[in-house]
Amino acid sequence: MNLQKKISLLGATGSIGDSTLSVIREHPDLFQVISLTCYSSVEKLCELVREFKPQKVCVHSMNEARHVREAFPELEVHSGPEGLIRVAEDPETETLVAGIVGSAGLFPTYAAVSSGKNVALANKEPLVMAGRLFLEEASKTGANILPTDSEHNAIFQVLDGRSQKNIKKLVLTASGGPFRDLPLEQFSQIRLEDSLRHPNWKMGNKITIDSATMMNKGLEVIEARWLFEMPVENIEVIVHRESIVHSMVEFSDGSILAQLGLPDMRIPISYCLGWPERLELDLPQLDLTQVGSLNFSKVESERYPCLDLAIEAARLDRSVPAVLNGANEAVVESYLIGHLRFVDIANLLETVMSGFYSLYQKPDCPEYLKNIHSLEDAVRADQWGRDEAQRLLLKRDAA
Ligand code: NAD
Ligand code: MG
Numbered sequence: 001m002n003l004q005k006k007i008s009l010l011g012a013t014g015s016i017g018d019s020t021l022s023v024i025r026e027h028p029d030l031f032q033v034i035s036l037t038c039y040s041s042v043e044k045l046c047e048l049v050r051e052f053k054p055q056k057v058c059v060h061s062m063n064e065a066r067h068v069r070e071a072f073p074e075l076e077v078h079s080g081p082e083g084l085i086r087v088a089e090d091p092e093t094e095t096l097v098a099g100i101v102g103s104a105g106l107f108p109t110y111a112a113v114s115s116g117k118n119v120a121l122a123n124k125e126p127l128v129m130a131g132r133l134f135l136e137e138a139s140k141t142g143a144n145i146l147p148t149d150s151e152h153n154a155i156f157q158v159l160d161g162r163s164q165k166n167i168k169k170l171v172l173t174a175s176g177g178p179f180r181d182l183p184l185e186q187f188s189q190i191r192l193e194d195s196l197r198h199p200n201w202k203m204g205n206k207i208t209i210d211s212a213t214m215m216n217k218g219l220e221v222i223e224a225r226w227l228f229e230m231p232v233e234n235i236e237v238i239v240h241r242e243s244i245v246h247s248m249v250e251f252s253d254g255s256i257l258a259q260l261g262l263p264d265m266r267i268p269i270s271y272c273l274g275w276p277e278r279l280e281l282d283l284p285q286l287d288l289t290q291v292g293s294l295n296f297s298k299v300e301s302e303r304y305p306c307l308d309l310a311i312e313a314a315r316l317d318r319s320v321p322a323v324l325n326g327a328n329e330a331v332v333e334s335y336l337i338g339h340l341r342f343v344d345i346a347n348l349l350e351t352v353m354s355g356f357y358s359l360y361q362k363p364d365c366p367e368y369l370k371n372i373h374s375l376e377d378a379v380r381a382d383q384w385g386r387d388e389a390q391r392l393l394l395k396r397d398a399a
Helices: 015-026 042-052 062-071 080-089 102-114 125-141 150-159 184-189 205-213 215-227 266-274 305-316 320-336 342-360 375-398
Strands: 005-010 031-037 056-059 076-079 095-098 118-121 144-147 167-174 235-239 245-251 256-260
Touching: 005 015, 005 080, 005 102, 015 031, 015 042, 015 266, 031 042, 031 080, 042 056, 042 062, 056 062, 056 080, 062 076, 076 080, 080 102, 095 102, 095 266, 102 118, 102 125, 102 320, 102 375, 118 266, 125 144, 125 215, 125 320, 125 375, 144 150, 144 215, 144 266, 150 167, 150 215, 150 245, 150 256, 150 266, 167 215, 184 342, 205 215, 205 305, 205 320, 205 342, 215 235, 215 305, 215 320, 305 320, 305 342, 320 342, 320 375, 342 375
Parallel strands: 005 031, 005 095, 031 056, 056 076, 095 118, 118 144, 167 235
Antiparallel strands: 167 245, 245 256
16 A cells, blocks of 8 residues: 655745755655646756656646656646646645745645645745635635744644644744844845845745845734734744744743744755654754854844835735735846845835725725635735836836
């Protein structure tokens, strides 16, 4: 009998993909890769097909699909957003790792939840856009959403089935990113390559920029709000520069429990892949005597205006997080191709959100900008934020 757990991996060629496959490589007896997907780096995907021998893949375009089919005649090859959904809902899969970046993961991740799988959720943007719908669907289908983002995984490990009713607050730790010590007057000179140099984590470009602005932590507050069904007021963000304490839970008796570990995504990923068992992992040992001291401090708001934007969106809920998410993806994309200065990211997002808030008050505000009733509403709200950001970007270029 084959006792290997059957795994599908969305976003196999990215950073979460690398870490996931590295855990699987260590445990060939425990896991079988059923499908792999990618958007870019098809050559890398082909190498992974040779190594992991999945049954199915999904690539971006039909052209690429043809090329992959020629190289691997036995392989089932899908393409595009439809193909991702086919892969995600495949009944063969037991655990799906959601490692696509951004809103592109919305439909396939939801399809995995709809088909009742264990979903190791790294891709936070879908939950930001449509958290309530994900929760409702998971409770209908019995899908387990396994928190894979390191902070949420820390809380998941701490709770380990404990009752959530005695929780006073969740404390998310943030490294502070590459500019935590930079004098504020030097922010206007930040270069793209400096913002891509995270002090503690090696990740994809979008999340690395989100970490530098702390939009990432804001998105994580929204993510935590859904994953642990916790009011936003009971979620605190603190700076912890060593990235050793991955997050904490404060209980009603004043006890605080934390999860500690090296900043390495293989740890939370292996916890989700192995869940409910814990796996062995061949990593360097965390030697706290070498680390010496662990520091914690308050977040300086003026350094991280994006965090406040996201917390405000989290408080207002409804379609606000989706609008902010779309705007942020558009602005970060533009920043990554060198069209903006670092400080423009927050400025542009503030302008988009203040335009949105004035529309939000008006009687003719479209319903999808007031509330999210369906995934399509979430996409339209996200698209509104994206379009508004792009309109402002074009206006700047024209000026
Ligand atoms: P990445 O950019 O390294 O990889 C993204 C993957 O998604 C790649 O395989 C890419 O080909 C694929 N992809 C990109 N656009 C796509 C599209 N339109 N359609 C289909 N596939 C697409 O990103 P990452 O750092 O691995 O992050 C993935 C997700 O996990 C993000 O949501 C991020 O916030 C979250 N996350 C990442 C880390 C980390 O350490 N990298 C930690 C916590 C959470
Ligand atoms: Mg995180």
